[in-house]
Amino acid sequence: MRYACRVERSTIPILDAASARQRRRQQPKGRQVDAAVLAELRTWLGDEPLRRDRLIEYLHVVNDRLRCLPAPHLAALAQLMRLPMAEVFEVASFYHHFEVVKEDADGRVAAAPALTVRVCDGLPCEMAGARELLARLPALLGREVRVVPAPCVGRCEAAPVAVVHQHPVPRATPQAVREAVQAGRTHDLVQGHVGLDAYRAGGGYALLRQCHRGERSADSLVETLEHGGLRGLGGAGFPAGRKWRIVRSMPAPRLMVVNVDEGEPGTFKDRWILERDPHRFLEGLLIAAWAVDADAVTIYLRDEYHGCRAMLVEELARLRAEPPSPGLPAIELRRGAGAYICGEESAMIESIEGRRGLPRLRPPYVAEVGLFGRPTLVHNLETLYWVREIVERGAAWFVAQGRHGRQGLRTFSVSGRVARPGVKRAPAGITLRELVDEYCGGMQAGHELYAYLPGGASGGILPARLADLPLDFDTLQPHGCFIGSAAVIVLSKHDRAADAARNVMRFFEHESCGQCTPCRAGTAKAGMLLAQPVWDAKLLADLGQVMRDASICGLGQAAPNVVDGVLAHFAHEVRS
């Protein structure tokens, strides 16, 4: 099944000659802005001067109210922002959570469905029965409710997941979803997290104060992180200390961006941390901002984490009201709009600037030319989360945590056919077999390990016979895999690796930004080739090579990994 909802477009409405001529008499070229819509929009957006970079926020304002983006509102927004209509439409149509609705022949805009239920069909949810949900829910929920498939919603430990408007239904059954719809449960709530008071009571923000008071130097912190071996935990694994050093050396003003656009299928650790201990992350953020002397910080949070967003808005407001230390930088919370690619740091920066999430070509790197053209420190949430702990407990403590010759702790998101899926904080270098047995209660009853994806959709696929490799950065490359964000999806003999590859390629095709040929055309062509019962290994290899070599960003470069894995380890599934 394809994600058809967003791309179904009627044929281009072309006026007949007579009405085109009459239209020319009536008005200047192109769409004219409806004065009533313009006035309405003005009230919704308030009196603040409109900022170009906040375009996506304004689109959310309209989308939240109308559950869609009617074309007349886009035209009006363009006029208010003095932007070309095409530029507004490009952005609106790029993000999955926006649905642009055009006028019909009579110039009317159809109302959006009253309610939308999104069924996650990421690999763990598909393995857990998402297809059945998608098949059964429309009839069960009736015409008022629209049921659409959605890419990974970041709750894989509770697969399958359906989201009723913004309310996630874990381990969803048709009945559970119907109950949520009938009960009007449409919003998400985060509860039980460590709030500001509790966090401070536990010694929180003391380290930040020490930094601000000059009791610690930025250099000493950088050194500690370097000794501790803290690496970027969004997936790329770039040493955090070195990153701080580089950005610090760049000319001011410098900016900082935090990537909470957790979207790699199978990954949910950042949400898990945020839902529990947000201030530990925020303290790390403020320390990093201090260390590189960043003027302002932007947190980019994926749109799917509605509960986290509400909680974070509140906690940031409290932090602003009761700053633990004077002179905190401005922290702006920005909302994604449904685009995996915006987890790529330069695409995220484009998105924060109010544009489509198209990754930038490197060089220059974002540390040199980042947000608004300024040197920018970009970190994943979890990386910052570890800062306080490593500084307080010492680099040596952190280093000592590894296993099989590796160092540190990793936060694994484990999903699939294990008995107890979830976030597992485990030593770096742990093997898959150890992770499943020691942390996940073994495999589910009746399931035997067949394969696993060590790093979400991008990190490739390995067979059961390679379940004893240490899982860490740099250990899986010889096998064409990587650990990335440590999202481990476990397949059993009930599953087929080829199906996993098809699921993953469908995801990449859906999430490709479309900018470069190898990824845009490559993921689409790969999808067609994988749909065949027997695969054309030569052509897939050629295609994989150009995607890996010539794609602009990691999405296209990593997309063929799982295909290569299937051809290397599970060729029997796709041979004639």
Next chain:
Amino acid sequence: MNAVTRAERARQLDGEAPTLAFTLDGRTVQARAGETIIEVARREGVEIPHLCWTPGLDPAGNCRACVVEIKGERVLAASCCRRPAAGMEVSSDSVRARAAQRLVLELLQSDLPGAPLKRDDEVGAWAAKLGVGPSRFAARAPIAPDLSHAAIAVNLDACIQCTRCVRACRDEQANDVIGLAWRGAQARIVFDIDDAMGSSTCVACGECVQACPTGALASAGGAALQAAGRQVDTLCPYCGVGCQVRLHVEDDRIVQVEGRDGAANHGRLCVKGRYGMDYVRHPQRLTVPLIRRADAPKHAGAVADPAAAMSCFREASWDEALDHAGRGLRRIRGECGPRALAGFGSAKGSNEEAYLFQKLVRLGFGSNNIDHCTRLCHASSVAALLEGLGSGAVSNPVMDVTRAEVILVIGANPTVNHPVAATWIKNAVRRGTRLIVADPRRSELARHAHRFLQFKPDSDVALLSALLHTIIEEGLTDARFIADRTSGFEALREQVRGCSPEAMAPLTGIPAATLREVARLYATSRASMILWGMGISQHVHGTDNARCLIALALATGQIGRPGTGLHPLRGQNNVQGASDSGLIPMMYPDYQRVTDGLARERMAAAWGVPAAQLDAQVGLTVVELIDAMRRREVRGMVIMGENPAMSDPDADHARQALASLDMLVVQDIFLTETACLADVVLPASAFAEKTGTFTNTDRRVQMGRAALPLPGQARQDLWIITALARQLGLDWTAYGAQPRDCAAAAAAVFDEMRRVMPSIAGITWQRLQREHGVTYPCTHEGDPGAPVVFTDRFPTADGRGRFVPTSIGAAEEQPDADYPLVLITGRQLEHWHTGSMTRRSAVLDAIEPDAVAFLHPDELARLGVRAGALISITSRRGQVILYARADSGTPPGTVFAAFCWAEAAINKLTNPALDPVAKIPGFKFCAVRVAPAASGGRPTTIGKP
């Protein structure tokens, strides 16, 4: 977007850029700092396939056809975006790089339609070069074509998402219509909000078509697939920007028009230049000389329909027609004296035609009764500039906006009237230049403006005086410049003393604070350019308006340097050159006054006649001539390519005057409204059929070259002038004009011109042929020409610029109870001047087929008129009926209409009251009333074969 912008590149490539050495395909090569690998490769003759990259557009790096292998790097790099580092080892032809290049082409090819949509399809060409065979991949689902636009066919089936069209539309032309929407494999080119191209804001400049590598965007009608045997490098015949074009010609027909890298356009064109050339072969072209039938008396009312008017004429031979014309003119000259004859030349003709035509009038007729449409457009600007600065031309080229910090555009709508010039303004704004737009109508340019002053019509002097007041009061003048280089400042200070922004705010409708802010911006910037159009000049106080602009520049020293100065945007392609060549009643070529005895002696000597033979009295201007005809003081005229029956104010009056002439000879390419009133009509040459020079708004003399043969018995205009000269007793055979080829004659005339015109003395015909264009002043051979003038002195007697005080005047006719609205006239993007050419262009006519008037939606509501309904507009002088277009840019209380519609000739309504100095009519202001109309006037057959 990605990578390096051109502005950054320009900075990096400026000056003495150091070079670095790297290895390309095993060879050591040198790169200048800022150069990309592909640029170096091109220079070195190494071919790297590329699609999304094309010279002139910012690199995007998306197609990945140009990837190269760089030693030590994990992945391949796009050579169009990557800059080499010293010692880098780059391979464009390694096995790995070639494999990726080939597979990229194979992927793209798999999705393209079987047959190419363009003769030089770039994907196919590269695929063939790299030996990419038939694609092994299945095609994507087909995409339906969008054929809703008259000029451009959209076949996204052939789209490779390279975004060259997006960059052409957005980065180059800044028309901002095209976007790349959706994402992934669904990513698709859209217009506005995914609207059909024909319903979008597209202005059909065709830049996207020129940029498209596959023909996914192509000229409608299949021109992209047509062969063209000949290419002719020439010019666009329309506005004063002076775009250089390349005509692709096959079977004596223009198949396609391509922008050339001219100084003013650098490859860019607008809809008229790109799609408005086909008028040349319109079936209504005049191909046989015509003589008015004895039984068809002239009737001023019978001019709107060329098909009907044709019946008033009979065909004649050239000998008969010339003889008839000559006899009539000679009789008038003999019976009523030389001043009973007059000539209207044209700003559309070449310099050589203008020069020879004024020479014909001055020697053959014996008077200075020679004028042309400059009188109706920038006469007041020229008068004020001559008076204040000693030169009527621009101080800086349009392109200097890219070097300005502040640009003030007042009374001009360049996106409509000088579209390519407007693109440079918009480009400058995107790079940080502050644009101030002042105009009663909100034009497209206002969207790009830092401040938009929508001032009340007719309040120009008040507005500008408030700016001057602020500058003086707040001490923002350039005291040194005023002391060293100007005179008369004290009088100006006195005059604007009472014109504080606070006092002027009610008159202009602009808040005082805004006026002050704009004054400060203008005065204190490093470099401020003023560009203006007919919103300044076409007023009865037009000269005063222009004087104020000159005073702004002089008071702040914002003139005489690159990026700062005064630029009246000239309307016609050769209005600058026609005036330079002496096609005006008070001056000989190069602005030598006819009242100046020495000047008369110089000209007489050059022309080989006694000085006494030259009329020492200033001739009559356009509107004065019309009145003189009514008084029977002028009885015979030759009109070359002008259409006063449409372009003069109070057109009914003008038509009656023309109809009253004893002998009216019109040489033109169509039976214009003016030609309908002629006694003799001579079929002449269209722009694309003749060779000659044309001087653009930047003072750049450029070469236009004949691309097509003349149709039927049509003759070269230059030959026609010499033939008429012969009728009047002048022997001009030495020029060597041939009926159907005057290239050599044009060269001979130009050579004579440079001998009598010091400003172009250094420009030779050979140099023009070689370089296509040279900017004057160019006083000696080898002189590079001076785009920026007044750098150390003004060409006045004392070398100083002069402040000339003004007074806050008002239009003669103010709105009242009977005529409550203000009529503003002007032009529309697709239609040129009186419409004689553009309404006979299929594409332009299709885009704007009907006579329309622009009114604010609130004004329409007040009148109880629905958008698109017929209305009548009535003034004290006449009435027209046309369609009402709702346009929020037109201020309530006004109505705007263009003067291109023969069936609704708006100049029937305009007021012939004149500016006292420049004798320009106030086309921008007269009182009218608007009412719903039941049915339209008689439709015109113009443009309908």
